[in-house]
Amino acid sequence: MKTTRRFCYACDLVKDSKIIAQYREYHSEGKVWPEITDSIKAAGIVDMEIYLVENHLFMIVEVDDTFSPERKRKMDEGNPKVQEWEQLMWKFQQALPSALEGEKWVATECIFKLR
Secondary structure, three states: OOOOEEEEEEEEEOOOHHHHHHHHHHOOOOOOOHHHHHHHHHOOEEEEEEEEEOOEEEEEEEEOOOOOHHHHHHHHHOOHHHHHHHHHHOOOEEOOOOOOOOOOOEEOOOOOOOO
16 A cells, blocks of 8 residues: 655735636636646646635645655656646746745645644
8 A cells, every 4th residue: 555645835826816716717627737637646646635815825735655746846847738837827826935946836844733
């Protein structure tokens, strides 16, 4: 049986209700391009959820033991459809102030876990 791990990330959207509505539409059920969901699964991500409050996004990913952020990055760089999707999403997203150059989703730090 494969073990799973969880990673959580944050990103912001442009603070504009029309932009946010369009972003929500792209992520509504059945609207994410199948090539994108296929690439997510191929990277070892077994579940993904994105939450929105105001213009703040929080993404939770459950991954299997084949996943590594570096491997996912390399896979994405070599996939033209993923690059097209990422360019499209940059129209809606904005980097957090602490993000590195070109970084959208910033890893969050877990500061509490109920035991």
